[in-house]
Amino acid sequence: GxxxxxxxxRVICKSGTSVKIECRSLDFQATTMFWYRQFPKQSLMLMATxxxxxxxxxxxxxxxxxxxxxxxxxxxxxxxxxxxHPEDSSFYICSASSRGQEKLFFGSGTQLSVL
Amino acid sequence: QQQVKQSPQSLIVQKGGISIINCAYENTAFxxxxxxxxxxxxxxxxxxxxxxxxxxxxxxxxxxSFNKSAxxxxxxxxxxxxxxxxxxxxxxxAAGNKLTFGGGTRVLVKP
Numbered sequence: 622g623x624x625x626x627x628x629x630x631r632v633i634c635k636s637g638t639s640v641k642i643e644c645r646s647l648d649f650q651a652t653t654m655f656w657y658r659q660f661p662k663q664s665l666m667l668m669a670t671x672x673x674x675x676x677x678x679x680x681x682x683x684x685x686x687x688x689x690x691x692x693x694x695x696x697x698x699x700x701x702x703x704x705x706h707p708e709d710s711s712f713y714i715c716s717a718s719s720r721g722q723e724k725l726f727f728g729s730g731t732q733l734s735v736l
Numbered sequence: 737q738q739q740v741k742q743s744p745q746s747l748i749v750q751k752g753g754i755s756i757i758n759c760a761y762e763n764t765a766f767x768x769x770x771x772x773x774x775x776x777x778x779x780x781x782x783x784x785x786x787x788x789x790x791x792x793x794x795x796x797x798x799x800x801s802f803n804k805s806a807x808x809x810x811x812x813x814x815x816x817x818x819x820x821x822x823x824x825x826x827x828x829x830a831a832g833n834k835l836t837f838g839g840g841t842r843v844l845v846k847p
Binding site for chain 2: 625627655662663664667670712714716723724726727728729730732
């Protein structure tokens with residue numbers, strides 16, 4: 622299957638700092654990327670959808686100014702958590718698909734801990 | 737509104753047994769139904785998927801059964817192994833739209 626690489630796998634930061642998470646499609650062109658958030662023992666919650674070269678579409682209740690998403694190329698999308706606070710601590714997962722393909726491939730996730 | 741309802745929330749099965757997870761959906765526009773397996777601290781991995789024009793799909797020990805009229809689908813894991821212990825998510829997608837996930841089922845296979 623297609624490979625989606627996500628980095629870092631784990632990050633610990635101080636409250637008030639910003640954290641950037643990268644998501645790369647290694648062997649296909651990711652025309653659409655999705656960012657999810659997952660709390661312990663819960664399902665994945667979609668945060669936003671990004672299409673290459675376009676502004677991201679955020680789900681209701683997700684602060685676009687806090688969770689900055691950039692999808693500047695067909696192989697890279699980034700999620701920046703700005704001015705992180707302890708309540709932002711969570712497992713963040715990206716996924717990617719290519720045009721016309723219904724299969725969705727996930728990254729390995731990033732565990733963010735804000736102290 | 738939870739559009740995909742998954743049950744049970746957790747499941748314990750003996751090695752060699754059959755694990756059965758059920759999902760029900762509401763949106764008749766859904767036309768793609770994947771199942772994902774997730775291990776702790778990892779992203780979900782696609783296991784198997786089905787479209788509504790097929791009533792059953794089998795890949796190795798994993799089988800999806802699909803009942804379009806009842807708007808239900810299920811995952812059967814045959815000959816369950818300790819390595820199958822993970823959280824399983826069903827999902828559904830309408831053409832051109834995002835995936836909607838079920839709540840997840842934690843499966844524990846006892847040796």
